[in-house]
Amino acid sequence: MKTRFEEISQNKCFISRLPIELQTQIFSECASQPYGQLMNEHEAPQVLLLVCKYWKNLASATSSLWSSFEAKFGTWALNCRGPKGDALILSRMRLWLHRSGNYPLSVKLVYQPPTSISRDGMFYCFLTDVLMLLVQYCTRWHDIELSIPHACLAPLLKATPGLEFSSLSSLVLNLNPSVHSESLDVRTFASNCRQLTRLHLNLEAGRALTLDDCGVILTQHPNLNSCKLYAQCLFDGSTQALGHATDRFILPALSDLHLMVYSPPSHASDDSPSPEAALMAFLSQLELHVLTYLHIEWLVDEDQSLWNSFHPHFVSFLDTLEPTLETLSLGYLPIAEEQLLDCLRAVPHLISAELLFSLGVEPNGSAITDELLRALTLTSGMGETTALLPFLQSLTLQCHGSGCSEQVLVRFVDSRSEGELHTLRALKLQTQVPIVSEEILQSRWSDKLLLSVYER
Template identity: 30%
Template sequence: MPFPSSSSAPPFVLTRSLKSTTKDDQLFAAFPVEIRVEIFRHYIGELFPVDKTNAGPLLLLRVSRAWRNLVLHTPQLWSSFSLDVQRATVLHGQRLISALKYWLKQSRHVSLTFKLRYPVLDTVCTKLFQEILSASYRWRDATLHAPSASLLSLWEAKQDSFPALRSLSVETVGLSPFLIPDLGLNWAQLVTLDLFLITIPTLDDCLHILEQGVNLTACSLNAVCVLDTRDPQRVIVLPKMKDLELKLYNGDHISPSETSLHAFLDKLDCPALRSFGVSWNLIDHWTQPDKLFAFLNRIGAHLESLNLGYLPLTTPQIVQALKAVPFLRHLSLALSQADRENDYINNEFFRALEDTALVPRLQSVHLNCNGESFKNSSLLCFMASRWKYHGGGGQLEALDIVSPKRQAKYRPKRFQDLKEGKLDVRASLKSESSMLRVVAAYLNKDSYEMLCFMNSDFPSDIRSLLHL
């Protein structure tokens, strides 16, 4: 049933009998309006789906006259919404468009927080975006995941079309005739930015954004490693940047991709950076890893989170990188799961991390790797040296291993470890301090004859430490 164009409640709400104010209504009405609105907002939550007619503000409309009146006169309840659609029929598309129009009208002039995810190119997607774009002057936090062709109007909008915009996330599907410099946005007004665009921007495009985005605190960009190096003295200061993530692809081969990346990093001055991530979707081997170490040294005094994905480094080089970030708390490393030969998550890696003088504040480790280059004994020694509740001075509270033949997750009072169909052990602990004693019961060997290591297979003294 379509949504109405008027400001009154939808027809299906009006068909319900509206009860007179009850005793509960009187108790609720005793609260100040501001508190009642906050209660409703807490119930509705963030980014409520506009096509749900049996929940959210549309459900609140049905409860009583008092609630209906409050909901219809509180635009904040309609100003945060989502549309997550894989594909819509003509009829479904009409309902979505009507629903979106109704929410936009009910939200009046309040700033909008929204998410549109519609990855299929069709007229419904384009019309939905046009409706949202018509309220661009109210955009505050905008998330768009749609075909490039459906978002062409975004590139055609004028710079003053988004005066309230503070956070923007755009992921496109399919090639676009427009490039980053064509996007008429005032980058200086943004606080957070997340772009994953096709056509892929260049590192020069990224510099164009960062040079103007002086108020950015978090930024994630994908880029091909193409950079104009004719201005080597150019430095971009990002005084508020706390979180920077780069997803990189091969360049034009005129200038090596590694050289372009290092030149790009040399131009960045991020005195407040707390988190840095780089994913290297190339097969090239690095010839100058020292330049990466130099960048990490520059930001290492305040860096707390490091995410390195598919970098062609060796174990000694990874250890060297970690020496540059002494205050690191969160480490995430990803490698090709099919490449055992170059898997630097090995015995040498875990032995190096046994030394708690290296990143002594490390709290969480996430490893995505081949998983066959280290022994259980090395993993156990690493955990024994780092586990926060072991009494050795370590701070480690979370360890994840993701590989084709092993999935492991360790937390203060629970764990699971599945290995190649020969090991399946998981348990909840009564105390965090028991973790190493329990895991040593099965990590002290590297081969298993049984197909499943159940809790009942633990010795009785170990079973007493578990919640069975």
């Protein structure tokens, strides 16, 4: 005669035998994944359909599970090997969009170029079909990230005037250059997304935007709290927003700003301001009341001497951020070490700094040497602790390394790791020339676990 336990074991699947609290926890963990993988049946939420009939019905009816997904296209494996795979992806995307009900949509589309050139044109057509399907649900767009060729976005841009992005909060566009692509009117496109709080635009490797365009975009989106822009260093100050000229970009909520600026095109007007003048004019029009994170990356081919006359303006801009700025990242600015120290003195309350310079030998001398390390070394005297950036907790340095010595670096690290109020929790050092010996790494820093030093 069968026992009661044996009857239950045969009539119920394994998951049903678990306590309801544990079942709930397992389901909740699966449901909390940020982005479901559209083509992976072994990850949530699709794996929930395989557990048992009850879970299949429950998962299928839970709209929030299907409202967030990521799809990657382009490679042989990711695209399911041809047109049949294309049809499968479109079919599955339709199913997910249907199951998502009325929930706001969070979608990532990532294009990875195929190894076979012959399929490239076919992929463009396929991605266009994918976008056209997604556009049908644009009123539910909430968090959208598109990393695709520029040409694939053309149908969406044509339809832009009639589209409504009433729920769109976060937009990330990484549009790779493509041959014979249509020009992108990003001002018109962005104007339909006025409620955005997060906007990242990298269009054609920074060639599709100017700083004037950036000014229009910032003016159109006063609610932004995070913004990343790649732009050509062109700015004439004649920004038009809502039909009116504006000389201030007021951003009361912006806390996170990334700005990558590139050399102007070779066909730029001869009377255009220099890149240095354009950047300073643009920065001077920003009103940033709560900015805590600033990243500026200078990808312009210019002589360092041209920066010198504009450097005081840059320091003045940093001065305006002093009350709120906590993290500063400077990449490849054409500045000398004393000018770098000026920048750091302007923002004394930083808790994190990233200072990136060329790994090669700088013709005018490195901006990171023992002088900078000494300025950052805490010293005690007359009951007071003095140094640049006394609250620094994280520091990233990238340079050639020939101007830095092990002795000065060790003294700096030791001064920042002795007191609770002045603890350096992370140090990332990338240099072409080794500075720290293996013995120091093992004997002095191996037990601190707060420091991570990397050398090339």
